[in-house]
Amino acid sequence: EVQLGLLPGGGGTQRLPKLIGIANALDMMLTGRQLKPKQAKKLGLVDEVTPQANLVKAAYELVNKIRAGKFSRQKSSLTTAALMRWALEDNKWGRQILFQQARKKLLAKTLGNYPAPEYIIDCVEAGAELGEAVGYAKEAELFGELVKSAEAKQLIGLFFASTELKKESGIAEKDFAQLAELKPVSSVGVLGGGLMGAGIAYVSIEKANIPVRLKDRDADGVLHGLKYSHNIYDKRLKKGYISLSQKAEKMSMLTGTTDYSGFAQVDIVIEAVFEDLQLKQQMLREVEKIGRADIIFATNTSSIPISEIAKASQHPETVIGLHYFSPVDKMPLLEIIKTPKTSAEVVARSVAFGKKQGKTVIVVNDGPGFYTSRILAPYMNEAGHIVAEGVAIDKIDSALKKYGFPIGPITLLDEVGIDVGTKIAPILESAFGERMAPPASFSKLIDAGRKGKKNKKGFYVYPANGKGPKVVDESVYKDLGIQAHNNMDAVEIAERCVLQMVNEAARCLEEGILNNARDGDIGAVFGLGFPAFLGGPFHYCDSQGIQVIVDKLKHFETIHGSRFTPAKILLEKIEQNQGFFE
Ligand SMILES: NC(=O)c1ccc[n+]([C@@H]2O[C@H](COP(=O)([O-])OP(=O)(O)OC[C@H]3O[C@@H](n4cnc5c(N)ncnc54)[C@H](O)[C@@H]3O)[C@@H](O)[C@H]2O)c1
Structure with missing residues (x-):
């Protein structure tokens, strides 16, 4: 449910914690993580694990045991985990700490972009503190809210799109029928x-x-x-x-x-x-x-x-x-x-x-860069331009993480390798011209021997023991000949990068690199980490309004030039009063 932007609305938020404990239940419900059979048994989520060949026999035996009144669910023994659970979950103060920690950990991960997991904690807490009846009511109320939320709509849309793709052969039906x-x-x-x-x-x-x-x-x-x-x-x-x-x-x-x-x-x-x-x-x-x-x-x-x-x-x-x-x-x-x-x-x-x-x-x-590399390049380049304008590197990364990307673009460049980036960039620049040009000053990074994480010399510091908090390698600003500042709004940073990706995705559809907008959304979300709750570049256009997207592109065009010129297809959609999906 959580992966669809919902919560386990059939009573799951109340019954699961009773069965396996609050902390274990939260872990399952907040992540959507699946368990191996052995783990499920250990947690007490299932009563028995049996080889498939023995399944029916084991089921009969268990039912007979229940009928004979001889079945009792095993309580977890005096393990450290059970003691911890008792210390934390069986008293009000312990639970308070547990819910506080869960919220803190969750928000560090979602940065407030996903309401469903927050609501799940609310439901579990309501049940634990105020009783089952209040818990169930809370669950019903919040489920109703989530079902209507923009986030759930996008996540459910992505689920249906990927389910559809599972059934497709990748070629036209008539061609498929012709294959012997x-x-x-x-x-x-x-x-x-x-x-x-x-x-x-x-x-x-x-x-x-x-x-x-x-x-x-x-x-x-x-x-x-x-x-x-x-x-x-x-x-x-x-x-x-x-x-x-x-x-x-x-x-x-x-x-x-x-x-x-x-x-x-x-x-x-x-x-x-x-x-x-x-x-x-x-x-x-x-x-x-x-x-x-x-x-x-x-x-x-x-x-x-x-x-x-x-x-x-x-x-x-x-x-x-x-x-x-x-x-x-x-x-x-x-x-x-x-x-x-x-x-x-x-x-x-x-x-x-x-x-x-x-x-x-x-x-x-x-085509050069096909779809995913082609839309990633201008997004990364834009982050590079913002660095070249002197905006602090960690500020850029955190702006895009707040927008919903799993990691920031500069961290990504360090991970992929600055040298790899400089190999791909000229291929795309020669194919698409100036709009794909990386910032000129970035060649200085290669001259300074900065390849990224692989040689422990990039935008960030990579201590030999691999430990410690992530900090920017301040000497990179000197190599680039700039002085870092924080004078750019986080939303402006994020939108400049995201709009580059979205505009290029639109061009890919316009030029027939993409067969449809759905594939463009799936490619960006599943391959590049485009925020899932925004649904992908094309759903993002539809939900924001294509006119809004074009206005923003034009605004940046007047400041930064033609690399922000809106794709033709966006203007056509406005003229025809159409979205990409609806
Ligand atoms: N690293 C990524 O994130 C990523 C993602 C998608 C695609 N790619 C692409 O995948 C390819 C490989 O990238 P990588 O990151 O695995 O590189 P890599 O440097 O880790 O591996 C390349 C391997 O190819 C071997 N090799 C070189 N010449 C060879 C030859 N003549 N015969 C057999 N093996 C040979 C090398 O010894 C090396 O082990 C590249 O084309 C890259 O652009 C990389």
Whole structure:
């Protein structure tokens, strides 16, 4: 419920705390976190856990026990957790501390952007302090408010959009009907065992249950690629979620190589080598030489047009973009990019494969930066321009976090790598001109050896022990030749950045990079962390009013120039008195 902007309105806010304790119940209800069976048993949420094969038998036995009056629910024993619970939850003062802490922790996370979790705490508190009847009444009242809220409307909209996407094949229905059969991808080759390659290999064996052959140029690269999965399984083993044999079984699906041995029979190769056109084309030629004629060649490039890479191909109908997001095992989006030459069959097989990897898949058309990188670039650039104007770095980051992004743009740049940013920027600038130009002074950062978190030298300080509060590396202002100030309103900072993203998203729809506004919203929210409660760039336009968006763009245009010129499609929508959805 909380993920839809609602609360557990069927009595959940009153009954769950009674069953598993207030703190445990709040944790579940405020996050929407799901439990493993063992955890659910430990918490007392379920009475028994049994292997699936034994389910019906166990159920009969339990029912018979209840009928015979021999069943009693196990109370948690004298564990530290139970004592803590008793100390905190069984007396008024303890509970007061607990609710206070829960509110504080919650607000630090949501910054007040999500009303539902706040209301959940209110309901639980009402029940605990004033009794069940008051609790139920409160729950009904607040549920009613949430159902009507703008936040719930957007979150529910996103839920329906992603559910719809799960049912789509990624190609037109008539094309799908024409396909004789959709041969599922049953073996994968991954090129590059770096950050992305390792993550792609992991979701392929773990979620899709498909064997992976991973190639890197050297043994270290292969080792990195294998170790990534190994470490994840090791953690899960230690926590008791999987057995040693389950880990061994999964790891046996992932093998490494420094040559192309084992690649002759794979159905799809996903390359995740360095962002370099020549290198990617070389990979393509090598794969086509060694692989089957119908092998799918997928590239995980973040900015190079797929058609450019496909120029090196003998079979351009088999070349496609599979753009994953970092960290691959956590980020829900897969952006699939088709070129005018990619066959419908290759698109449909790739979409089916992406879904098996557990991804929400959008299919977009080819162009520099496709959709997500293209709208991220001007957003990041704008944050850069604001830095260049002297606004304090932490002020910019906190302005966008307050607006609803999970992390600020400057922190993001440090995470992704300032050097990576400077590789992608020229590609987009040469394609779209001045409006995509990063601030000129940013080249000084590279001259000063600032790459970001990876070399512990970026906008923020990265202490060797990785501890301590996050602080800006003040010397960066000197490198940029500026004096930091705080003289810009947080909303102005956020709107400048967000409007850049929104305007570019509109252009992507106008130019047919996006097939529809829905995919644009899903891509921005699931891939880039656009605030979910705002629904994505297109729902944001509709809810704010396109006229309001255009007025703001024009206002910034008069101050900062043509990079804020509104997209044509926005003006057309106003003329036609239409929104993107309604
Ligand atoms: N890092 C991200 O957040 C992100 C997100 C989406 C897409 N991408 C894209 O994914 C690709 C890989 O990025 P990354 O961050 O994983 O880079 P990385 O530097 O971590 O990994 C690249 C790997 O490719 C290997 N490699 C280089 N040449 C090779 C060759 N000839 N044969 C086999 N392996 C070779 C390297 O040894 C290295 O292990 C890039 O195109 C990047 O733009 C990155």
